[in-house]
Amino acid sequence: MDKQKIKIRAFGLIAEKMETDDFDLEGLHDTDGVRMALLGKFPSLEKIDFAIAVDKELIDKNTSLKSGAEVALLPPFSGG
Amino acid sequence: MDRFQRQINLRGLGVDGQNKLQNASVLVVGAGGLGCPALQYLAAAGIGKIGILDGDRVTLSNLNRQVLFGRADTGKLKAVVAAEFLTKKYGDSTYIGLPYFLDNENAIELIGQYDLVLDCTDNFASRYLINDACVLLNKPFVQGAIFRDEGQLAVFNYHPNGEPACNYRDLYPTPPNQEIIPDCNETGVLGVLPGIIGTYQASEAVKIICKRGIPLVNTVMLINIFSNSSYLLTIRPRPTTSQLIPSSPEAFKKKDYGWSCASVKSLSWEEARGVYEQQPKNTVWVDVRERGEKPELDRPQHLLMSLSELDQQIESIKNFSHILLFCKSGLRSRIAAEKLSVSLSKKEVYSITGGLDDVHSPANSKKLWQKK
Known part of the structure; x- marks a missing residue:
């Protein structure tokens, strides 16, 4: 079976914790899977609330992903 | 020739648009990094009445980004200094300095007196407070926020065609765990970032008032000045959001909005x-x-x-x-x-x-x- 590629875009505190804002993940098929994979890789994300968008649309429940989909991780910003 | 001639000449704005600006009232909450540039452009554009709400005083470390203030202003109330500066500069509009913080006691009455609100605050408590008050009063608001080299911008509670409009709770239903968010005063920032985001907020306000252009309706814009990237994100009203917002001004006054940098x-x-x-x-x-x-x-x-x-x-x-x-x-x-x-x-x-x-x-x- 081929491993489909998902593109991750991270913002704000999430990008800072991961020390990157743009990378690919393989073999994932929904947003819950992406979340689990990221928490496994970056345990410090557990305490951070963030919204998720798939292909630039905000989602509010687990969403299936096609190969090449872009998943954005969006923590809230408070500074002013 | 009046001082607004160059924007009156702009296609789609005209005398009609200028009249709309001069008849409009805008409340700017927070006269800091975002509020200072926003205030300057709103005042320059001739908004008829501008409220400047901020209980804070100017400190030296503000001056890299809060461009309405100078060394001689340190220790003075930001709202008062800003209102005096803009009155002296233009004198043809009303600038009201409100030298205190927004809270659930004063928010409904204050916001009720304005057509539109700019959220230029630096903490989540104020952001949720402004959101809920604006939803209750059916007022549009333009939100700006920053983190290090990134800025976030959105127009909430507004849809030009009267279709369902998103508010901040459609994006983030409840305030985040505050402990993990860096302190408002400790995160480093270059002055130009709030300068850009605050100026964008003024631009969105002018677009909404003049009904000219396409505002960020049900859309969030993210800008990164380090990498020069921008990102537009579509959001939709969630069916569960209305349950999170107090049902009446009385319920709003009883709600605990918690810790805030501004307080x-x-x-x-x-x-x-x-x-x-x-x-x-x-x-x-x-x-x-x-x-x-x-x-x-x-x-x-x-x-x-x-x-x-x-x-x-x-x-x-x-x-x-x-x-x-x-x-x-x-x-x-x-x-x-x-x-x-x-x-x-x-x-x-x-x-x-x-x-x-x-x-x-x-x-x-x-x-x-x-x-x-």
């Missing part, structure tokens, strides 16, 4: 010493650490009033007008300042940033403090 005024050690030197008789230094904590401190002369005994000991500081709180790292003094700002609302209560760990603290920089 706590903070000073550096140097600034705190400046406050003390101006009013030595009316100012008290208070150590909120627990008794026996090291290092012990000789100077400045201070009271010991640990965070856990704060309520019982409040009588001993009631006669002072300026209260300077410190602890080891600045965290407990901030919590103490938040508590005391509520119970001693008429006093100037400050938390000293960085606490005794700070390099300029009396524990680390004894020479500086010995003379006084």
Whole structure:
């Protein structure tokens, strides 16, 4: 079976914790899977609330992903 | 030729658009990094009435981004300085300085007096407060926020065609765990980032008022000035959002919006010493650490009033007008300042940033403090 590629875009505190804002993940098929994979890789994300968008649309429940989909991780910003 | 000629000439704006601007009223909440540029462009565009709401005073560390203020303004109320500056500069509109913070007691009445709100605050408590009040009053608001090199911008509670409009809770239903969010005063920032985002907020406000252009309706824009990337994100109203918003102004007033940077005024050690030197008789230094904590401190002369005994000991500081709180790292003094700002609302209560760990603290920089 081929491993489909998902593109991750991270913002704000999430990008800072991961020390990157743009990378690919393989073999994932929904947003819950992406979340689990990221928490496994970056345990410090557990305490951070963030919204998720798939292909630039905000989602509010687990969403299936096609190969090449872009998943954005969006923590809230408070500074002013 | 009047001072608005160049925008009246703009296709789609015209005399009609200019009249709309001059008849409009905008409340800018927060006269800091976002508020300063937003205010300058709203005033330059000729908005008829601008409210400037901020209870904070100018400090030296504000000046890299809060471009309405200069060195001579340090210690002064931002709202008052900004209103005076804009009145002197243009004089053809009304600028109202409101030198206090937004809270659930005053929000409904204040926001009710304006057509549109700019959220230029620096903390989540205020952002949720503004959101809920604007939803209750059916007022559009333009939100700007920053984190290091990134900015976030959105228009909430507004749809030009009357279709369902998103609010902030459709994006983030409830406030995040505040402990993991860096302190408003500790995150480094270049002045140009809030300059850009605040200017964008003014641009969105003008578009909504003149009904010209495509505002960020149900869309969030993210801008990164480090990499020059931008990102537009589509959001939709969630069916569950309305349950999170108080059902009436009465319910709103009872809701706890919690911790906020805005409710706590903070000073550096140097600034705190400046406050003390101006009013030595009316100012008290208070150590909120627990008794026996090291290092012990000789100077400045201070009271010991640990965070856990704060309520019982409040009588001993009631006669002072300026209260300077410190602890080891600045965290407990901030919590103490938040508590005391509520119970001693008429006093100037400050938390000293960085606490005794700070390099300029009396524990680390004894020479500086010995003379006084």
